[in-house]
Amino acid sequence: MSAEVHALDDDAVRAKVLETADRLYYTLGIQAVGMDTLRSESGVSLKRLYRLFPSKESIVEQVLLRRHDMWNALVADATAARDPRQSLLAIYDMLARWFDQDDFRGCMFINSFGELGATAPRVAEIVRAHKANFQARLTEIVAETGAPASLAPQLAILAEGAQTTAAISGTNDAARQARQAAEVLIDAAIRRREGQAV
Known part of the structure; x- marks a missing residue:
């Protein structure tokens, strides 16, 4: 362990480990990154790693919870100070x-x-909760448009599909295509609402 890392308190070391684990897991995959790799990349001894985190799975869980907060901040920023329709499209x-x-x-x-x-x-539970949370946020914004609640899961599926497609294709075309499909769905739902209100 480097003298610099040794001097850090547990909270700072924990943050360093999670930042390193996040980068490695995201780049290489979770299964490909053992505790020895995490030790050498973070500069934190195995003894201290296991004192701060009881298992590799607990590190994965903390990385996901950290990512959840980052994602929520991005969504909040993207949807701030816009009308509901524009907020939904801003996600794409x-x-x-x-x-x-x-x-x-x-x-x-x-x-x-x-x-x-x-x-x-526990990892599966965190992933499901994260996806449900995103859909719940979309449901809130959809409600502001007056469109049926069924629009929210449709928009969530477009966003999820775009993420997977973009990862495979290596381009951002899927975001543009998902946005175009979202516009069609949103406008059709709003027109239906307006037609019912007449």
Whole structure:
């Protein structure tokens, strides 16, 4: 362990480990990154790693919870101070910017579920809660448009599909295509609402 890391308090070391684990898991995959790799990349001894985190799975869980907070902040920023229709469409613009980043490797939650969902119940639970939370936020915004609540899961599926497609294709085209499909769905739902109100 480096003298610099040794001098850090547990909270600072925990943050350093999670930041390193996030980068490695996202880039290489969770199964490919053992505790020895995490030790050498973070500069934290195995003894201290296991004192701060009882298992690799607990690190994965903390990384996902950290990502959940980051995602919620991005969604909040994208949907702030707009009318509800524009807020919904802004989510796909946010996705396009994310897909353009050099280190984009798809959705960490989908990737984690694919790797561990069948064997790590707590990881599966965190992933499901994250996806449900995103859909609940879409439901809130959809309600502001007056459109039926059934629009929210449709828009969520477009966003989820765009993330997977972009990871495979390596372009942000899926965000633009999902945005165009979202516009059709939103406008049709609003027209239906207006027709029923007449």
